[in-house]
Amino acid sequence: GAVVSQHPSRVICKSGTSVKIECRSLDFQATTMFWYRQFPKQSLMLMATSNEGSKATYEQGVEKDKFLINHASLTLSTLTVTSAHPEDSSFYICSFEDEGTDTQYFGPGTRLTVL
Amino acid sequence: GQQLNQSPQSMFIQEGEDVSMNCTSSSIFNTWLWYKQDPGEGPVLLIALYKAGELTSNGRLTAQFGITRKDSFLNISASIPSDVGIYFCAGHPGGYQKVTFGTGTKLQVIP
Numbered sequence: 001g002a003v004v005s006q007h008p009s010r011v012i013c014k015s016g017t018s019v020k021i022e023c024r025s026l027d028f029q030a031t032t033m034f035w036y037r038q039f040p041k042q043s044l045m046l047m048a049t050s051n052e053g054s055k056a057t058y059e060q061g062v063e064k065d066k067f068l069i070n071h072a073s074l075t076l077s078t079l080t081v082t083s084a085h086p087e088d089s090s091f092y093i094c095s096f097e098d099e100g101t102d103t104q105y106f107g108p109g110t111r112l113t114v115l
Numbered sequence: 116g117q118q119l120n121q122s123p124q125s126m127f128i129q130e131g132e133d134v135s136m137n138c139t140s141s142s143i144f145n146t147w148l149w150y151k152q153d154p155g156e157g158p159v160l161l162i163a164l165y166k167a168g169e170l171t172s173n174g175r176l177t178a179q180f181g182i183t184r185k186d187s188f189l190n191i192s193a194s195i196p197s198d199v200g201i202y203f204c205a206g207h208p209g210g211y212q213k214v215t216f217g218t219g220t221k222l223q224v225i226p
Contacts, residue, residue: 006157043203043216044158093157101165102146102207104214106157 002028004096006107013084014115020080021110023094029074030096034104035067038091050077084114121204121217128194129225136202136220137188144206147180147187148214152201161202162189194224 003026013019023033031052036044048069050056056069066088068080081088091111095104121138128134138147146165150158162173164180164187171178178189187206191198204217 004157043219046213049213091155095157101163102209102214103148103160103163104205105160106150109155109157111155 002026002096002098002105004094004105004107006094006110008110009108010111010113012113012115015085016083018080018082019084019112020078021092021094021112023077023079023096023107025075025096025105028096028098030098031074032097032099033071033077034095034097035069035077035079036093036095038093038109044093047079081112084112086114088112089114119204119206119215119217121220123220124218125221125223127223127225130194130196132194134191134194134198134222135188136204136222137186138204138206138217139186140206140215141185142208143184144215145184145209146207147178148205148207149176149178149187149189150203150205152203152219154200158203191222194222196224196226198222199224 005024007022035047037047038044046059047062048056048058050069050071052071058064071077091109093109095106097104119138119140148163149161152158162171162178167184168182169180175192202220205214207214
């Protein structure tokens with residue numbers, strides 16, 4: 001399966017600051033990738049879908065101005081949490097989709113803690 | 116968003132026992148995927164199923180794509196302690212539609 005990396009693996013920041021999370025596909029290119037959020041003991045919640053070269057599509061209830069997504073290339077996407085607040089503390093996971101098989105390959109996740 | 120019905124929600128089993136979990140949906144899927152998630156990690160793909168009726172194995176894991184395309188099951192044979200984790204199913208309708216994830220099955224293995 002595909003290898004996806006995420007950086008950083010965990011980050012602690014002060015309330016009001018912005019945090020950028022990088023997601024890279026190491027061994028294949030994908031035009032479509034996804035950002036998820038996961039709360040403890042819950043399943044994955046899709047935040048947004050991004051296609052390389054176009055604007056991301058956000059799920060209902062996800063603020064696009066707060067969670068900025070840049071799908072810079074076929075192997076790199078970034079999620080920036082702007083003006084972070086304690087309620088933004090969560091586990092953020094990206095995935096790339098192999099469109100030939102509709103199979104998603106996930107990154108290892110980023111644990112964000114906002115103080 | 117929409118979620119698949121996955122059962123059981125959690126299970127405790129003795130090491131060496133076989134395990135079975137399943138997912139059901141009200142809508143049909145073209146692809147069924149099974150993932151395992153360890154604490155603090157992202158989900159890792161275990162098995163991908165692309166055809167109704169397909170039965171696929173990966174070591175001690177076996178998964179089947181239901182003939183109605185609305186369900187799938189995952190079996191783990193002769194469980195070991197490292198099987199502990201949360202298992203998620205996922206269904207993809209195909210095309211430009213989005214994948215839907217199950218609610219997860221938390222597996223705990225008693226040595």
